Amino acid sequence: MMKNNNDSHWSVIIVGGGIVGAGIFRDLSKHGVKTLLIDKNKISSQTSKSSSKMLHGGIRYLENFDLGLVKEALTERNLWLKITPHLCYKENFLIPVYSNSNRPLWMILVGIGIYHYLSGQISKLLSFKSRSELKKSFPELRTSDLRGAGLYEDAVVDDEQLTIEVVEDALHNKSCDVLENHALKSLVKKGDRYFLTVYSGEQKLELSCDELVFATGPFTDYLLQNLNCFPWTSKLLLSKGSHIWIDKKSLTLPNPVVLTPNDGRVIFVIPYPDKILVGTTEVKLDGPPKEIKPSEEEIDYLISNLNEFFSNTTITRDQLIGSYAGIRPLVKEGSSDLGNTSREHHIYQPDRNVYVILGGKYTTFRVMASDVASKIIRKMKRPYMPHLSMEPFKSEKKDPEVL
Ligand SMILES: Cc1cc2nc3c(=O)[nH]c(=O)nc-3n(C[C@H](O)[C@H](O)[C@H](O)COP(=O)(O)OP(=O)(O)OC[C@H]3O[C@@H](n4cnc5c(N)ncnc54)[C@H](O)[C@@H]3O)c2cc1C
Numbered sequence: 001m002m003k004n005n006n007d008s009h010w011s012v013i014i015v016g017g018g019i020v021g022a023g024i025f026r027d028l029s030k031h032g033v034k035t036l037l038i039d040k041n042k043i044s045s046q047t048s049k050s051s052s053k054m055l056h057g058g059i060r061y062l063e064n065f066d067l068g069l070v071k072e073a074l075t076e077r078n079l080w081l082k083i084t085p086h087l088c089y090k091e092n093f094l095i096p097v098y099s100n101s102n103r104p105l106w107m108i109l110v111g112i113g114i115y116h117y118l119s120g121q122i123s124k125l126l127s128f129k130s131r132s133e134l135k136k137s138f139p140e141l142r143t144s145d146l147r148g149a150g151l152y153e154d155a156v157v158d159d160e161q162l163t164i165e166v167v168e169d170a171l172h173n174k175s176c177d178v179l180e181n182h183a184l185k186s187l188v189k190k191g192d193r194y195f196l197t198v199y200s201g202e203q204k205l206e207l208s209c210d211e212l213v214f215a216t217g218p219f220t221d222y223l224l225q226n227l228n229c230f231p232w233t234s235k236l237l238l239s240k241g242s243h244i245w246i247d248k249k250s251l252t253l254p255n256p257v258v259l260t261p262n263d264g265r266v267i268f269v270i271p272y273p274d275k276i277l278v279g280t281t282e283v284k285l286d287g288p289p290k291e292i293k294p295s296e297e298e299i300d301y302l303i304s305n306l307n308e309f310f311s312n313t314t315i316t317r318d319q320l321i322g323s324y325a326g327i328r329p330l331v332k333e334g335s336s337d338l339g340n341t342s343r344e345h346h347i348y349q350p351d352r353n354v355y356v357i358l359g360g361k362y363t364t365f366r367v368m369a370s371d372v373a374s375k376i377i378r379k380m381k382r383p384y385m386p387h388l389s390m391e392p393f394k395s396e397k398k399d400p401e402v403l
Contacts, residue, residue, distance in 0.1 A: 007177075010036045012376060013196060013209040015184050015223075017041075018048035019159070019362050021215030022166040023369030023389070025178075029170035030388040031377050036176070036207065037167065038198060040183030044163035047217050048362065050292075050326025052243065052268055052280055055080055055088055055155040055363045059115050060266055067118065069344060073363045074119040077155050080162070083392040087165065088157040091270070092126055095152075095258045096134065096309070099145040102262060108150040115152055126151040137254050142311040156256075156270060159362060166365075169393040179205075187212075187229040192353065211376050214356040218327035222288040230350040235358060237330045238286075242294030243279030244302050245322035250315055251276060251306075259309045267305050275321055278302050285327060294323045331359040347371055366390075 012028055014021045017039030025037040039045075057074035058066075080088055097105040109127050116125045129149040134141055170176055182198040182205065189195070196207045216223050224232040253271040260266055270277045281298040299320070306315045331346050345360030345368045355375065360368045366389050374384040 007034075008205075008207050009193075010034055010207065010209045011380075012036070012211045012213060013038065013194075013207060014213040014215055015039075015196075016213075016215035016217060016219075017043040017163075017167065017178070017180065018046055018215065018217050019044070019163045019166070019365040020048075020217065020357055020360065020368055021213070022048075022163045022170070023365040024213055024215055024357075024372050025176065026166050026170040027366075027369045027373035027389045028376065029173040029176040030391070031373065031382065031385065032173065032175070033377065033380070034175040035170075036179060036209070037170075038179040038182050038184065038207075040181065042180050043167050043178065044160045046219075046292075047326045047329065048163045049160035050241075050243075050324050051159045051362050052241075053157055053159050053270070053277065054268070055157045057115060057118060057154070057363075058361070059111060059152060059154075062111050062114055066344075067114075069364075070115070071118040072367060073361070074115075076363050076366060078120065079366070079390060080157070081155055083390070084162060084165070087162045088155045090153055091156050092151050092255045093154050093258050093268075094129065094134075094138070094149050094255060095260065096138075096141060096149040097147045097260075098142075099147060100262065101147075101260055102264060103260065105147045105150070112150045112152045119153075126153060138252065138257070140251050140310040140313040141257070142309055144311075157362075165393060172394050184223070184227070187227045189229065189351070194353070211353045211355070211379070213372060213376075214354070215372075217358075218289050218329040220329065220356060220358060224350075224356070230354065232350060235331055235346075235348070237332045238284070238289060239328040239330055240283045240285050240292070240298075240325055241280035241328060242283075242298040242302070242325040243277055243323060244294070244299055244320055245275045245277055246306075246315065247319045247321055248272075248275050250319045251310055251313065257309075259305055261305050261308070267302065269306070278306060289327050292325050292327060294325045298325075299323060329358055329360075345371070347375070 011033050012035040014024055014037045017037050028035045055077040057070040061070050095108050097108055112127050129151055131146050131148055182200045184196055185199050186197040193208050194212045198205050218238055221234040221236050256270040303315055346358050348356040355372050357372050377384045
């Protein structure tokens, strides 16, 4: 994606081309607002391509009674399943329960029932698999002390590509543009306008805008404190999560399995046509997000949990075919317990024409984007139309000469 518009002044500039910035870009574009999206790397090259790749309500957040959040995320999951079926699909997730599991089988089944109800019942309720059924379909799964399993429906998404296509859809509005590989390095306010200096290597570009949005996810505290243009106290609780890919032949998996080790974490094991995704870890990060890659301890942790739950085989590092890590941009809320920190999003306005959006999760990006876009559009005294961001992507017009 290239910038092809030579304008330097924009109604809105969005810094950060992950899924959140992409969503805001598309919503503003659909409202006809002249918007520029900039990223210091490629679009969708950071957190938004490093998730567990699920569009989900987050069944475990039921325990925190975040029912509204779970329902909202399930509604969004259903929307994207409908409008981008080429990028996401439903899967049946299996939660095996053992006699020493943290949550008993009845609790898992009740949770699945509530989850199903909150999802608006578009899917059929799948809830129980007996020990003998599991033995047949998941031959490597440990059967000693196995009580049975709960089964529920969620979705798997191509996170990187969805972000890219959200941006591409926004570019149908010719007054909008994208600037990749340009890092915002300095920011000055003059009158009501913001003046940005962005760099691509040594090359410098000056831009200005009326409204400025930061959708820089886990990089936000570090960036805003360095820009030093308005007061900003750190708001993020950074939590690294790592995944590994293992060889498809390592396990027989008709569908994804959710492992629930006794340390309280949740590990998803998701089969793909050619490999299996395993993750994630949760490690608190202190200091700025720098080199983001899985540590040896995290890889060992994931492999040892695989061996604990799939004890009828042995997984070794030889089966490892890849790995990646990302940083959750969680917002501090008193508690430092990463697992229990809410995935709600927050919008801050450190100045009247600056919007900083933090928290949330991939699944709810459209709602997050709409909260920012609606503020900007209403400030422009234009009507905000929430249905526009629910429309399917525009298909490319075929050039008749090429046909
Ligand atoms: C391990 C893990 C698993 C997850 N799994 C799921 C899941 O299965 N489902 C789900 O719904 N959510 C999941 N999430 C959460 C989800 O991935 C994130 O909430 C979401 O991707 C954050 O997107 P973002 O746009 O805020 O951040 P990012 O994608 O990180 O985008 C921020 C962008 O800002 C850019 N930037 C930074 N500084 C500058 C600068 N100075 N100038 C210009 N650009 C700059 C960066 O290059 C980056 O592209 C997971 C997160 C993690 C870490």
